[in-house]
Amino acid sequence: MLFVPFVAMIVLAACFNGSSAPAFIKSSDCTNLDHGALPITDVALSADARVVTVQAEVANSSSERAQGLMCRESIPAGTGMLFTYASDRTSGFWMYNTYVPIDILYIGSSGDVVDMISMSPCPRGSANDDEWKLKCATEASEYVPTGTWRYTLELPSGWLAENGITDSIARSMSISWSGIQIDG
Numbered sequence: 001m002l003f004v005p006f007v008a009m010i011v012l013a014a015c016f017n018g019s020s021a022p023a024f025i026k027s028s029d030c031t032n033l034d035h036g037a038l039p040i041t042d043v044a045l046s047a048d049a050r051v052v053t054v055q056a057e058v059a060n061s062s063s064e065r066a067q068g069l070m071c072r073e074s075i076p077a078g079t080g081m082l083f084t085y086a087s088d089r090t091s092g093f094w095m096y097n098t099y100v101p102i103d104i105l106y107i108g109s110s111g112d113v114v115d116m117i118s119m120s121p122c123p124r125g126s127a128n129d130d131e132w133k134l135k136c137a138t139e140a141s142e143y144v145p146t147g148t149w150r151y152t153l154e155l156p157s158g159w160l161a162e163n164g165i166t167d168s169i170a171r172s173m174s175i176s177w178s179g180i181q182i183d184g
Contacts, residue, residue: 022057023073029097029124038064043082043153045105045165047173052163056082056153056177069098069154077162080155082177088148094140095122096133101157106149107175115145116170118157151175 021037024030038057045052055078059065065083069075088109095102099121106114122136153175160170 034063034067038081041082041177041179043080043175043177045170045173045175047165047169052165054078054080054153054155056080058082058084060084069100069102072098072100075100075102075154075156077156077159080153080159083152083154085150088150090145090148092117092140092144093119093152093154094136094143095119096136098122102154103157103160104143105153105155105160105170105175106145106147107151107153108148109150111174111176113170113173113175114147114149116160116167117143117145119143 038059040055041058043054043056045054057080059067059081060083065085069081075081093104098119101121102119104117104119106117108114120139122132122139124132127135160166165173
């Protein structure tokens, strides 16, 4: 009799994975977004003998990548979002409709860190939609990585530094995860 509840607890714990549902900003700019949770995977950041693990939501479809961390109230420490692509990229990201500062690791196809960039929110202020997008696109010119990348890992701003991961350490890191199917 005790076996069934025990198995149910294990299944629920595996599905929950220790993360709560993300909280979203209440704004008219955020009403047309999907507020569901994405699949979560453990991402290992390794340098020398040190390994730091992050629980990351996985944005692996074009619509998930387009939304990213838009309209989030916060990004809890030790969590982030992993963006996966089927081919290499050279462009950067922008902070349109993103309300929390982030650190982004641009990751090459072999798991090496290509670049680490801190990104600031791009608030709307009194701008209309077109002005806001132009402002955020202009600011995004500061967020272009130095090399070709295939994946990115977005983390709460300052989390890398709090864990002793400087730019030079990040560039020597290897990033790995498992179980991700890329939807294209």
